[in-house]
Structures are given as C-alpha cells and as structure tokens.
Amino acid sequence: MTAVPEPVTAARKPFNGPMLDAHLVVDRGTFRLEVALRIAAGEVVALLGPNGAGKTTALRALAGLQPLTDGHLALAGGDLDRPERRVWTPPEDRPIGVVFQDYLLFPHLTAVDNVAFGLRRRGLDRRAARARAETWLARVGLADHGRRKPRQLSGGQAQRVALARALAVDPTLLLLDEPLAALDARTRLDTRAELHRHLTAHPGATLLVTHDPLDALVLADRLVIVEDGRVVQEGDAATVTARPRTDYVARLVGLNLYRGRADGHAVHLADTFTLACADRLDGDAFVVFPPTAVALHPQRPDGSARNTWPATITGIQRHGDNLRVQLAGPITAAADVTPAAAAHLQLTPGQQVWAAVKATETQAYPA
Structure with a gap:
C-alpha cells in the first residue's frame, strides 16, 4: 500500500513534549479568547463551557479557520500559527482531523469516497485511498x-463515517465538535462507547468540544472549563467534579456551591448565612453539597443536621428518578427528593418548607 505523504514534516519528527502546545488569543469584536492548551500524545481533553464561552472559536483557531490575533499554536514542536513571526498554516496543510457536529459528509459521495477524500487530498492515488478507506470503515x-x-445512513453510522474520515489521515491532532449532539438518546449511548474505544487507540492528541458533562466524563482524560473566553478550571474529572470553582461548573456536575470565609468548621457567606462543615479550614473557601444531601421538612426539624434554614419552593422538575426542587431563602439551593417524599410533603411551588443538610454531607476547600 502506498504510504500517505507527511502533511507537515515538523509534526512527524520524534518529539518528547506535548503534541499540542497552544496559547490561543483571538479578538472578535468586543470578545477576546485567551486560552492555553497543552495535550499529550494519546490524551483526550474535553473543552467545556456555556454558550458564548469561546469553545467554537478555539476549535476554529486550531483548525486554521480563524487566524490568531496573538499567541502561538504548535504541533509536536512545529509552529503552525505564530502571528509575531507571520507564521500561519492553511487548514488543508495542517496534520489535523476534524469531526464536525453535523459531520459535513459530502452528500454526493459514498461512505468509502467520503473517507478517501482526505487521503486523496494528501496525495494518495485513488485505488490506494479507497483501499485504506475501506479498512477504516471496517474498523468502525x-x-x-x-x-x-x-442519506442512506443513520445518525450513528454517519458519525462513524465522519470519524473514520478524520482518523484515516493519521492526524497529529483530532478535533471533535459536539460529535454526539445530533444523535438520539439510544444511539448516543452506543456511539459514545464506540467512540471511546477509538479515541483510546488514537496515538495523537484529541480535543473534544462539548457542553455535555457525561460525554466529557466518559471520553476525556482531563477537563478544561472556559467562561467568557478564559480558562476558569482544569484538571482530571475527579478533581473538577469534586471541587467546582464557578457556578457553571457546579451546575454542570450537579452540586450546590457557595463561597465565603472559613473559620474552623464554619464558613460565613457574604449574605450573613453560615454553613457548618466537617472540614476544618481558615480563609477564603468554597463549600459544596449535593442536592441529595438536602432534606425537606414541613416544620423546623429536630435532630443532628447542623445546617437548617427556612426556604420557599420556586420550582419542581423531573430529574432522573427523582424530583429536583429549587429553593429560595437565605441561600438558594437545589434538593433532590423521591416522588413518594414529594407526594407525602405535598410539595408545590410557593410552599414554605425547612431545609436541612448535615455538616458531614458538606465539603469545604480553599477558594
């Protein structure tokens, strides 16, 4: 089989540093993206953030579809973008594979020709490109x-064709833009498991752009959270999910988050409310507890819970097998209760209740 030409020579030399080393600075009107990304060979990093945070801008900058204003972008030690030196590499010359949210398969081409397209663009003859494309289709x-x-493929099949097309060119960097967003729930579950298998086998760096925390937790080795064009938190899934540092991250992982000033086993919040905590801490601190830790009572409870407060129910929604109850009061909070408990308490929006959380159910950590 004919070898695929090297798309960027510098990106194929032996290299011991991170496969991706980027400081992305992009100005778009009044919005500025400034994000540092380093991804090792074989590592999958998920880039998460709310709408408008800059995720798509970062992906477009990496793909060469959005020039950098400043900073740099290097793959395996080879510069692709460095504005101060007037270095910029066109998208087609970057050793990068992209799977877009809507896959962008060519409607007039068969699956095998879609996969072969990138190989032909890299200089492979038609017969060799189709043979390699068929191998990749078999792998997926x-x-x-x-x-x-x-048009003859299901959503999951189209996603796999797009993935095969991206991987067939042996990319140094694989970019995935919401790759499961277009799938129904059942197909998404099966395709996520299959995608995880292929990403595990990919020797290059992978960046997954997503808003879905489950996709990120299942597929990624590390999470990078961006808000308003800046990185606000990053780390492995266990660290980020256990110790969120912004309201967005707390909502993403399903925790109630508060910031205050710790004094021993108490954290004093800005609104004069104090939370008792099992952890001993001094100084600026965060406190978290899960909605499942919040117990609701019709009257002020007696017992061991050291954190109790009067609350008003502002909303009730289905949340998995439970009901998610939104509470206003000295602090806002979310509580998860079973349908049976909600029926017993006759919970309705506007109702006055008492909320309680044991100190042992909280976690405090430095801000």
Whole structure:
C-alpha cells in the first residue's frame, strides 16, 4: 500500500513534549479568547463551557479557520500559527482531523469516497485511498456500508463515517465538535462507547468540544472549563467534579456551591448565612453539597443536621428518578427528593418548607 505523504514534516519528527502546545488569543469584536492548551500524545481533553464561552472559536483557531490575533499554536514542536513571526498554516496543510457536529459528509459521495477524500487530498492515488478507506470503515464497523451515500445512513453510522474520515489521515491532532449532539438518546449511548474505544487507540492528541458533562466524563482524560473566553478550571474529572470553582461548573456536575470565609468548621457567606462543615479550614473557601444531601421538612426539624434554614419552593422538575426542587431563602439551593417524599410533603411551588443538610454531607476547600 502506498504510504500517505507527511502533511507537515515538523509534526512527524520524534518529539518528547506535548503534541499540542497552544496559547490561543483571538479578538472578535468586543470578545477576546485567551486560552492555553497543552495535550499529550494519546490524551483526550474535553473543552467545556456555556454558550458564548469561546469553545467554537478555539476549535476554529486550531483548525486554521480563524487566524490568531496573538499567541502561538504548535504541533509536536512545529509552529503552525505564530502571528509575531507571520507564521500561519492553511487548514488543508495542517496534520489535523476534524469531526464536525453535523459531520459535513459530502452528500454526493459514498461512505468509502467520503473517507478517501482526505487521503486523496494528501496525495494518495485513488485505488490506494479507497483501499485504506475501506479498512477504516471496517474498523468502525461499517464494512458493508461503503457504497451507501449519507442519506442512506443513520445518525450513528454517519458519525462513524465522519470519524473514520478524520482518523484515516493519521492526524497529529483530532478535533471533535459536539460529535454526539445530533444523535438520539439510544444511539448516543452506543456511539459514545464506540467512540471511546477509538479515541483510546488514537496515538495523537484529541480535543473534544462539548457542553455535555457525561460525554466529557466518559471520553476525556482531563477537563478544561472556559467562561467568557478564559480558562476558569482544569484538571482530571475527579478533581473538577469534586471541587467546582464557578457556578457553571457546579451546575454542570450537579452540586450546590457557595463561597465565603472559613473559620474552623464554619464558613460565613457574604449574605450573613453560615454553613457548618466537617472540614476544618481558615480563609477564603468554597463549600459544596449535593442536592441529595438536602432534606425537606414541613416544620423546623429536630435532630443532628447542623445546617437548617427556612426556604420557599420556586420550582419542581423531573430529574432522573427523582424530583429536583429549587429553593429560595437565605441561600438558594437545589434538593433532590423521591416522588413518594414529594407526594407525602405535598410539595408545590410557593410552599414554605425547612431545609436541612448535615455538616458531614458538606465539603469545604480553599477558594
């Protein structure tokens, strides 16, 4: 089989540093993205953030679709973008594979020709490109679908064709833009598991852009959270989910988050409310507890819970097998209760209740 030409020579030399080393600075009107990203070979990093945080801008900058205003972008030690030196590499010359949210398969081409397209662009002859494309379709479980066009494929099958097309060119960096967002719940579950298998086998760096925390937790080795164009938190999934540092991250992982001033086993919040905590801490601190830790009572409870407060129910929504109850009061909070408990308490919006959380259910850590 004919070898695929090297798209960027510098990116294929032996290199011991991070596969991706980028400081992305992009100005778009009044919005500025300034994000540092370093991804090792074989590592999958998830980039998360609310709408408008800059996730898509970062992905477009990495793909070469959005020039950098400042900073740098290097793959395996080779500069692709460095504005101060007037270095910029066109998208087609970057050793990068991209899977877009809507896959962007060519509607007039068969699955095998869609996968072969990038190989042909890299200089492989038609016969060799199709042979390699067929191998990749077999690897993603679509060996019998090579002659089908995109309209004849299901959403999960189209996603796998797009992934095969991106991986077939042996990218140094793989970019995934909400790759599971277009799938229904059942297909998403199966495809997520299959995608995890392929990402584990990919030797290059991978950046997954997503708003779905489950996709990030299942597929990524490390999380990078961006808000308003800046990195606000990063780390492995266990650290980020256990110790959120912004309201967005807390909502993402399903925790109640508060910031205050710790004094021993108490954290004093800005609104004069104090939370008792099992952890001993001094100085600026965060406190978290899960909605499942919040117990609701019709009257002020007696017992061991050291944190109790009067609250007003502002909303009730289905949340998995439970009900998520939104509470206003000295502090805002979310509580998870079973449908049976909600019926017993006759919970309704506007109702006055008492909330209670044991100190042992809280976690305090430095801010």
